[in-house]
Amino acid sequence: AQSVAQPxxxxxVAEGNPLTVKCTYSVSGNPxxxxxxxxxxxxxxxxxxxxxxxxxxxxSYGFEAEFNKSQTSFxxxxxxxxxxxxxxxxxxxxxxxxxxxxxxFGQGTTLQVKP
Amino acid sequence: DGGITQSPKYLFRKEGQNxxxxxxxxxNHDAMYWYRQDPGQGLRLIYYSQIVNDFQKxxxxxxxxxxxxxxxxxxxxxxxxxxxxTAFYLCASSISGLIKATNEKxxxxxxxxxxxx
Numbered sequence: 570a571q572s573v574a575q576p577x578x579x580x581x582v583a584e585g586n587p588l589t590v591k592c593t594y595s596v597s598g599n600p601x602x603x604x605x606x607x608x609x610x611x612x613x614x615x616x617x618x619x620x621x622x623x624x625x626x627x628x629s630y631g632f633e634a635e636f637n638k639s640q641t642s643f644x645x646x647x648x649x650x651x652x653x654x655x656x657x658x659x660x661x662x663x664x665x666x667x668x669x670x671x672x673x674f675g676q677g678t679t680l681q682v683k684p
Numbered sequence: 685d686g687g688i689t690q691s692p693k694y695l696f697r698k699e700g701q702n703x704x705x706x707x708x709x710x711x712n713h714d715a716m717y718w719y720r721q722d723p724g725q726g727l728r729l730i731y732y733s734q735i736v737n738d739f740q741k742x743x744x745x746x747x748x749x750x751x752x753x754x755x756x757x758x759x760x761x762x763x764x765x766x767x768x769x770t771a772f773y774l775c776a777s778s779i780s781g782l783i784k785a786t787n788e789k790x791x792x793x794x795x796x797x798x799x800x801x
Binding site (some may be wrong): 605611613615671673674675676677 | 732795
């Protein structure tokens with residue numbers, strides 16, 4: 570069965586510092602991995618995805634994520650955090666052999682960036 | 685958000701009542717999904733539909749029902765059998781739900797907050 574784990578409920582970082590939001594996954598085939606962001610009382614917005622190829626994926630708003638197959642991880646990163654990055658972040662996975670488009674989501678990590 | 689409209693934004697349900705959440709998309713997407721969001725639990729899949737007139741149960745379908753009579757519409761009914769309906773409900777769509785589309789992203793609506801009176 571597919572699953573996603575986000576081990577941190579909340580990540581706190583000072584503005585201008587680098588940030589990392591962690592994600593590990595479990596699938597039986599090749600993984601398709603996604604990061605979404607959610608602002609209060611809103612839907613989810615797509616940030617980036619990994620399908621194949623370069624392990625470092627660049628996405629929206631200066632975010633990037635690194636795929637590590639041996640550690641089954643897909644951590645979200647940004648070199649310099651902004652206060653406006655404060656939001657709820659979700660990692661999601663779809664098994665490569667799946668014949669549906671459905672995604673399995675992690676429980677979410679709240680990112681708090683302080684001035 | 686992204687051509688998906690959910691209504692109402694807030695909904696209140698009385699005990700024993702069925703309520704229906706609306707989801708409409710103008711993206712010409714084949715696949716549509718309903719997720720439930722509870723604090724600290726992330727998103728859990730309720731139902732999904734890969735094509736018109738077809739839908740499948742997700743991980744937590746009990747107490748819910750859906751229909752997909754039109755490509756652009758995928759309403760969710762929360763029945764009286766759902767004993768803990770208070771949650772934030774998110775509708776999403778993707779271009780295709782079939783195997784060729786496994787690298788496609790989901791587009792989300794802005795959600796409906798359902799509460800019990």
